[in-house]
Every structure is written in C-alpha cells, then in structure tokens.
Amino acid sequence: MKKKLDGTNVLYPTPTTIVGAVVDGKPNFLTIAYIGIVNHAIPYLISVSLGKVHYTNAGIKENKAFSVNIPSENLVMETDYVGIVSGKKTDKSAVFEIFYGELGIAPLIKACPLNMECRLYDTYDTPTHDLFIGEIVETYADEAVLSDGKVDITKVKPLLFDMSSIKYWSLGDAVAHCWNIGKKLKKKR
C-alpha cells in the first residue's frame, strides 16, 4: 500500500559539498547538497542550487566562477559550520586553507580531498533558487584518495546528506557492479 507524501522530494542521499566563491573580494564558503549532474560529456556540467537569500550568489554572478569541494567525514564539523553561519554576518574566509587554480578566482579548499573548479556556464532561474551550472575547468584530488590514479570513493569517505533524517551519512559497502549484474536478467528474459 502506497502512502502519499504531498509531493515531498525524496531524491536522497546526495553528496554534501562545500561551494566556494569570492564575495566582496574575500573567499566565502557554504554547504550545499542540492547538487546535480547536468551534462556527462564535454562540456562536463554540474549544478548547485543556492537559495536566493544566500550571500554567495552575488559573488558567483560577479566572478563567473565557483568551486565545488567534497569534504570527507573528518571535516563534518567544519562542513556543518559553514552551512549554519552566513557570510553576511560572519567572515568565513579563514575557516579553510585555500588555493587557486586556473581561473584564479574560485577558492578551493586544501583540506577537501576532491575539488572541482568551475566556470559559470549558465544560471537557471527558479522562483526561489539560483541554479548555478558550472563547467568543470579542472579537478584536483589528494593522492591519498586515489587508487591506481582513479578516485577511490571508499577513501574519500563523503558525507551523504538526507533531508528526512537531517543527518549526514557515510558510504556503506559495494552492492554490485553496474552494467553487469543486470546481464543475468537479460539472459533470463
């Protein structure tokens, strides 16, 4: 028996990210799990949805650049912190040690094992949120989270956000290989 949930969004969990941008001349960061994958081929496009009330939006629009940083479990306190205090009132520029990449204006977080440097490709306007669509200019990874040169998600230990429990969750075990386990059913049918 199905129960109706009034159109609640149940598209969870999503990876928790820390979005960085220069605002009023200073690096600023905020926590965003309303993310998306837009185009999975060149140009590689991802999206972050920021409520229009946020302080960061103006900086992204002005500089046409932002970063999407993936924190590990060990950064949960800092990740949550930059999500609960606003750049309008609090200077968050010193929370993280940062570096800049090719664009020179998207602040990237050293302590995050993965960083995507994005050029603002487009802004999709919605009634309450700016959906910033970024073209990934470069991706930076700590060697510690790589295995054979590829990202090893078990080493990344991402923080997975769930809106219903309002908790960050860890990644569990592998269930199956994609584009493979379904072949069994293909043979049967």
Added chain:
Amino acid sequence: MKKKLDGTNVLYPTPTTIVGAVVDGKPNFLTIAYIGIVNHAIPYLISVSLGKVHYTNAGIKENKAFSVNIPSENLVMETDYVGIVSGKKTDKSAVFEIFYGELGIAPLIKACPLNMECRLYDTYDTPTHDLFIGEIVETYADEAVLSDGKVDITKVKPLLFDMSSIKYWSLGDAVAHCWNIGKKLKKKR
C-alpha cells in the same frame, strides 16, 4: 599534494533512480543517476539528465510527464537491467508492475519504495543531454520505509552510484546531525 584529474566529474555518489515515461504508447524505464535538486521550495523541482541518444526522451517531451522511482538494494538486478537494454530494441513495459497517479501518464513502479510523479516543468538543453526538470506533483511511499510517517532512509536502502568504481553502493551509518554539529565550532570561533 594535489593531482589534476583533467576536469573529471567527482560529484558522487548519487542516488540511482529508475525514470519512467510512456513512449510510443507503452511504459518504458531507464536507469539514471545523473540527477539533481533544482528548487527546494514550492515548486519542488528535480532534474534528470538523459543523453540525447536515449529512447525515453521523446516520450517525456510528448507527454510532458515522467516518474522518478527509487529502487532498494533488492532491486539491483532489475535496476541494472533497464539501464543496459534500450527501449529502442527491447520492450521493457513488463519488467515492473506499475501504477498511475494524478497525471495518468507517468508510469510508477510498485516495487520501488519511493516514487515521484513529475510534470515536465522545463527542458534545459545541453550539447549532449536533455536535462528534464520535473515539478513533483505527488510522492508515493511504501509504508514499510516510513518511521513516524517520514521516510526512513535506512529502510529505503538506496543504491548509490559511483562513476569511478562503476559500482552501486549501499548507505552506511549516520555520521552526525546536520545544522547541529557545526555549532561546536561556532562557539569556539
């Protein structure tokens, strides 16, 4: 030391979904993990990114409706199967038992514990993908995945997709409460 990864998308894991639509008069399903959260307020908007080569795109455009179904781990074989065979060659209308909701044209999968019925709100065009933005008209949940009337993600057991390992992963343990653990740092600063 950071290593450059040539602009690879590392925004993972994402929840694996099965997107449903009526195509050429028949229900069709395909697996999509290139999802997104677009607007987190009324209208609740989510996105699914479908390569333009897919069979389903025409059906979504024609009927202006689709479903986003969340499979549990026990459906991993069926989930993978509808991702590796194309509706162009294979009739997938009988893979799942379905039901229809308010729109009457978005096929919903009974066996998936969570289903979002979406009206096509907009199509954002990219060079290789159609980003279908859906307004959630209604959400359906199995009572078995609810606790106190709310979605209990530990009961949903979603399949989390990671592009680097090309595996489905399970959800692990809770790490911390959101908008809470960061308060400790707020006091310190």
